[in-house]
Amino acid sequence: MHFNLFHFILGFLVCIQAVVSAADYYQILGVSKDASESEIRKAYRQLTKQWHPDKNPGNEEAQEKFIEINKAHEVLSDPEQRKIYDAYGEEGLNGQPGGPGGGPGEGFPGGGFGFDPFGDIFDNIFGGRRRQNAVRRGPSMEQIVQIHLSSFYTGGSFTLEIPVKRTCSVCSGQGFNPKYSADKAIESCPVCGGSGFRVIEHMIAPGFRQQMRMPCNACNGNGRTIKHKCPRCKGERVAEVVESFDIKVPAGAPEGYRIGFRGKADEIPGMEAGDIIVILEAAGGDYGWTRKDNDLYRKETISVREALLGNWKRKIQKLDGSFMEVKRSAGEVVHPGETERVKNQGMPIYNLHKGKTTSAHGSAYIEWEVKFPKKLKGKFLKDLNNLFEKYDNEFDEL
Structure with a gap:
């Protein structure tokens, strides 16, 4: 009897361990448990390209893998969900003790059908309660959009078209040919x-x-x-359509700015649609400017004469098309590689906490490059030598 009880307990613990480790989201994405947000996002992008159903038509394994990848990314890309997952595992996300609540059977084989293979054991031994059925949420979709740096500077809006899957209009989501x-x-x-x-x-x-x-x-x-499958959706109950989304870019929005559209991701039968997340990235520098946080950087080339003698003004075009003026007084020397900071000429500062653009700006940094001649010769070389010899002591003091 002791032998049977021992094996029962051993088997029970093995089952529990199998359930707890049923889905290792870090392993699914192929990242370590201390992976950064950018590492998780990079792994997610690569895997979704590889396993996207459109690239694997008719492959059920690819479709399941795609959903699995999106689920893992949805959890690990959210700091709160990731914290819960690290502490309590997948069950913490599914409404078990310590979790924030969730659908039935998630993390268990048969999830979504109200089937819990250990439900009776917990009910009989621990007096647990069976959870009520709930609709599971489908994976979210991320769409990366590159825009000009000037658009980040000035703000603006544009329309983005995204292909999404919606309930088939021919069969009304039934999946079969309406002729039958x-x-x-x-x-x-x-x-x-x-x-x-x-x-x-x-x-x-x-x-x-x-x-x-x-x-x-x-x-x-x-x-x-x-x-008899529907000729439009081929029995999938959903078909691809192109929908338009209005994207509003606030002035000074940070690189990687995210705009969410709740419940607008692919529709999956029996599941609540996830979200579409539009991520804005800079396509490249405009007017020679590059960005780092709220500051702007560029390089400007001046002649040897300008570098040594000064006494010049230069207008530099800003990202909104206007100009700012930089000047040097007579005798003010500019050294090659010297960087000049111009206050309040950088990016508008966007307050993420308040969700609005402030009146403050970052700084603009200009690195001066001096264009030297390839070779000196003739009278110019002779006169320059004479000049340096005449004022040799003065140059040493400079």
């Missing part, structure tokens, strides 16, 4: 016999066999398959 009635177009799944589940049994410890009921992958747990 449901009775003729739909039949029971030949794999699961219409139950929607498959029973998988394997030994997880000596003397302890585990039986798990999994959603049928042939019919996605519906118990039915489509005999």
